[in-house]
Amino acid sequence: MTDSLFSLQGKTALITGASSGIGLHIAGVYARAGAHVVLAARRTDRVDEAAAALRAAGHAASGIHLDVTRGDTIAAAFDAAEQAAGAPVDILYNNSGVIYTKPFMEQEEAEIARVFDTNLKGAMLVAQEAARRMAARRSGIIINIASTAGLRAGGTLSSYCASKAGLIHLTHVMALELAGKGIRVNAICPGNIETDMQQSLKDFEQALVKRTPMRRFGRPDDLDGVSLLLASDAGRYITGAAIPVDGGQALTWM
Ligand SMILES: NC(=O)c1ccc[n+]([C@@H]2O[C@H](COP(=O)([O-])OP(=O)(O)OC[C@H]3O[C@@H](n4cnc5c(N)ncnc54)[C@H](OP(=O)(O)O)[C@@H]3O)[C@@H](O)[C@H]2O)c1
Numbered sequence: 001m002t003d004s005l006f007s008l009q010g011k012t013a014l015i016t017g018a019s020s021g022i023g024l025h026i027a028g029v030y031a032r033a034g035a036h037v038v039l040a041a042r043r044t045d046r047v048d049e050a051a052a053a054l055r056a057a058g059h060a061a062s063g064i065h066l067d068v069t070r071g072d073t074i075a076a077a078f079d080a081a082e083q084a085a086g087a088p089v090d091i092l093y094n095n096s097g098v099i100y101t102k103p104f105m106e107q108e109e110a111e112i113a114r115v116f117d118t119n120l121k122g123a124m125l126v127a128q129e130a131a132r133r134m135a136a137r138r139s140g141i142i143i144n145i146a147s148t149a150g151l152r153a154g155g156t157l158s159s160y161c162a163s164k165a166g167l168i169h170l171t172h173v174m175a176l177e178l179a180g181k182g183i184r185v186n187a188i189c190p191g192n193i194e195t196d197m198q199q200s201l202k203d204f205e206q207a208l209v210k211r212t213p214m215r216r217f218g219r220p221d222d223l224d225g226v227s228l229l230l231a232s233d234a235g236r237y238i239t240g241a242a243i244p245v246d247g248g249q250a251l252t253w254m
Contacts, residue, residue, distance in 0.1 A: 004233075006229070007233075008231060011035045012035065012037075012087045012088065013089070013090065013093060014093070016040045016126060019050070023041070025221065027054070029227060031060065035060070036061065036087065038061075038062050038085055039061065039064070041066060044064075064077055068118055068125065071125045075129055091231045093143050093145070094123050094126055099115075099197050099200055099201075100114070101201065116159065116162075118163075124170060127144065131181075134178075135182075140182065143230050144171050146242060147161075149161045149165075151189055152249075164189075168187050171242060176240065184235070185239055188242075189246065190246060192209075192212070192217045193223070211249060211252070212246070213248030218246065
């Protein structure tokens with residue numbers, strides 16, 4: 001009963017930003033839960049290698065190229081994903097993201113654009129393409145990977161925080177509009193998770209751990225439970241949620 005509730009057997013999951021960190025890890029989790037996983041990112045050598053490793057372990061997996069900032073290529077990426085899986089995308093794990101740390105007054109226009117184009121506009125365009133296809137089948141699940149930075153202010157992270165706050169609010173609007181079309185939309189708000197992205201926050205590591213009630217950074221596998229919950233039948237009545245997975249970090253200012 002418990003196994004079947006969280007099972008992704010027979011489902012196709014498209015995971016963006018799957019060449020490293022959280023996306024790469026969750027691809028393995030979803031594959032082991034029975035999904036055909038399509039790993040997408042710009043570094044195709046990495047997604048192809050990860051997909052091959054999953055196939056060698058007996059799972060169904062493919063790698064495709066995706067640059068979420070290239071809106072004109074997103075529909076073709078979905079076509080490639082569906083062709084590789086031989087089935088439409090049931091679950092979108094909308095995870096591609098970049099970070100940029102600089103004091104507010106020094107943030108540069110090109111970098112601000114890169115952050116918004118990836119974390120907000122890119123995520124929206126990918127979700128839009130998924131929703132169009134899912135609506136035609138009146139079924140689908142979209143999981144946006146936001147951040148505690150979208151819930152609380154973080155110094156030197158103005159464009160990142162604003163992009164993630166936008167993604168959380170976008171999740172609410174999407175959930176509202178898409179519920180009647182059979183599509184559930186939720187956001188996960190991770191705290192500090194040990195991935196490549198954390199390297200840019202190294203200088204603040206001790207201070208951040210001190211401000212986390214559970215007194216440790218998260219690991220990608222701390223996201224397994226919530227990612228399975230939202231993608232499976234276990235989460236069938238959940239939509240419009242933005243779930244912090246952050247050791248309590250968003251609760252407190254000290
Ligand atoms: N680590 C944390 O503490 C933390 C906390 C809260 C939220 N998050 C969020 O979690 C998500 C994953 O981050 P991570 O920690 O796993 O960092 P990561 O290891 O740096 O992964 C980021 C992923 O995003 C992909 N990406 C970046 N730009 C892209 C683009 N234009 N098109 C397609 N893919 C792109 C990268 O792939 P390519 O470079 O190969 O394209 C990479 O696979 C991000 O949205 C991040 O904001 C992370």
